[in-house]
Each structure stands twice: as structure tokens, then as C-alpha cells.
Amino acid sequence: MIQSQSVWAREKDFWLNDYFKDNSVVAGLSTKSFPLFTKKKNFREEVVDRGLFFEKVGLNPKQVIVLGQTHSNHVVEVKEDQGFYGDSDAVFTDLKDVALSIQTADCVPITFVDKDSGVIGLIHAGWKGLEAGIIARTFLAVDKRYGWNLRNVQIAVGPFIHSCCYEFKRETNHNFDSYIEDRNETSFLDLKQMVMDQLLSVGVFQENCFIAEECTSCNTDYFYSYRRDGEPTGRILSFVIKKD
Numbered sequence: 061m062i063q064s065q066s067v068w069a070r071e072k073d074f075w076l077n078d079y080f081k082d083n084s085v086v087a088g089l090s091t092k093s094f095p096l097f098t099k100k101k102n103f104r105e106e107v108v109d110r111g112l113f114f115e116k117v118g119l120n121p122k123q124v125i126v127l128g129q130t131h132s133n134h135v136v137e138v139k140e141d142q143g144f145y146g147d148s149d150a151v152f153t154d155l156k157d158v159a160l161s162i163q164t165a166d167c168v169p170i171t172f173v174d175k176d177s178g179v180i181g182l183i184h185a186g187w188k189g190l191e192a193g194i195i196a197r198t199f200l201a202v203d204k205r206y207g208w209n210l211r212n213v214q215i216a217v218g219p220f221i222h223s224c225c226y227e228f229k230r231e232t233n234h235n236f237d238s239y240i241e242d243r244n245e246t247s248f249l250d251l252k253q254m255v256m257d258q259l260l261s262v263g264v265f266q267e268n269c270f271i272a273e274e275c276t277s278c279n280t281d282y283f284y285s286y287r288r289d290g291e292p293t294g295r296i297l298s299f300v301i302k303k304d
């Protein structure tokens with residue numbers, strides 16, 4: 061059974077994920093009531109913007125990590141002196157007090173924590189990244205670096221657009237048929253099942269996976285949704301940080 065009960069400690073401007081609370085890790089996301097995040101700024105402005113958010117959460121990380129988020133399958137490990145990683149959609153580190161962060165507005169934010177090695181990570185997964193194997197590439201990269209035991213890896217998937225709302229055109233150039241549902245002559249993509257199937261296929265234990273039940277498009281009160289609102293819209297900032 062995929063765990064989908066709500067584990068969020070809800071504040072006005074952010075939700076914290078209680079799922080990791082035993083691991084000296086803080087993970088969470090911004091809600092719509094925090095002033096707009098957008099992807100139109102440069103790196104410095106991104107860091108300032110995200111720094112204001114971390115202040116709200118009560119965190120003061122020594123470094124904020126920003127990814128270019130190009131719907132690629134590129135994975136990076138944080139280096140001490142680098143904060144911005146251009147053409148990449150997944151990141152991991154075992155460094156403390158470094159805030160990994162990604163922005164989404166319908167795509168799937170995946171956070172992982174390994175109790176043994178102390179590795180934390182974030183994946184930005186839309187259909188393009190999923191098709192390009194971003195989950196498998198990330199898990200391979202961490203395994204190569206740390207040789208981790210998946211038995212102890214915890215996964216939390218934040219709010220994204222669910223199949224209730226995600227209209228998707230059937231095309232012949234990708235293999236999504238088993239994830240597409242047709243209702244009233246419209247096709248909808250089931251990102252939740254795609255993500256779960258990919259996580260299980262890399263060897264993650266199902267009982268270690270928490271997946272948010274919130275759909276970004278349905279939840280007008282809490283979340284921005286690119287598909288619902290169009291551009292310009294805001295973004296959800298997801299983050300994970302190891303406490304010092």
C-alpha cells in the first residue's frame with residue numbers, strides 16, 4: 061500500500077513534512093500564501109527570495125542550492141563552493157546546513173533521506189524527466205557515490221497535479237499508454253502511478269514511501285498550478301536540509 065495519509069504540519073506560509081522528523085532532517089514546502097516564487101529571476105535573486113522563505117520557516121542555512129530545472133535527467137552532487145547547477149533536475153548531498161531546493165507548479169517534487177549514509181536529496185520530475193529516467197539516474201548516482209542500502213531510504217513525494225486534472229494529449233512518440241485514463245473523450249495522465257512504479261523499480265521499499273494526496277490543480281487555496289492558472293503563476297518551493 062502506498063502511504064498517502066497527510067503528514068504535513070501546516071503553517072500559513074509553509075507545510076513541514078513530519079515523515080522525516082526522526083532523522084535530524086527538515087523538509088517541507090511553501091504554500092500559496094507565501095509571496096510568489098517564479099522561475100524568471102537570476103541565481104542571486106533566487107537565493108535572496110528563497111532565503112526570505114527559509115527565514116519564515118526558522119532556518120538559516122549556510123548555503124541555498126538552486127537547480128536550473130530544464131526537465132533533464134541530469135543529477136548533481138553539491139560541492140562546498142557551488143550554489144547553482146544549470147542544466148540539472150536532481151541533487152543530493154551529505155553536507156549539513158545546506159538547503160536543497162526546487163520549484164514546482166504541477167510537476168512532482170520527490171525528497172529522499174537515507175538514515176544510514178545521511179544522504180538527502182531532491183528530484184524535480186515532470187513527464188519529460190520521468191520518461192528520461194530521472195529517478196533511476198538519481199538513485200544510481202547516489203549508489204555509486206555512497207553504496208546505499210535502499211531498505212533504509214525514505215521517500216516523500218509532495219503535491220503535484222493528479223490524474224483528476226492532468227489533461228494529456230496521447231502521442232505516438234512516448235510509451236505512456238498504461239498511465240493514461242480516458243474520461244469524456246479527454247485523456248488524463250497518472251503521474252502518481254508513474255512515479256511509484258519507477259521508485260519501486262529502482263528498489264525502494266513501498267512501506268518507506270509517502271506520497272501526498274493533494275493535487276495542485278484541485279487545491280486552489282494552498283497551491284499554485286501552472287496547468288490551472290497558466291503563466292504567470294507562482295511556484296511551490298520544496299526543500300530539504302540536514303540540521304547542524
Ligand SMILES: [Zn+2]
Nearest residue numbers: 224225275278
Ligand atoms: Zn486535481
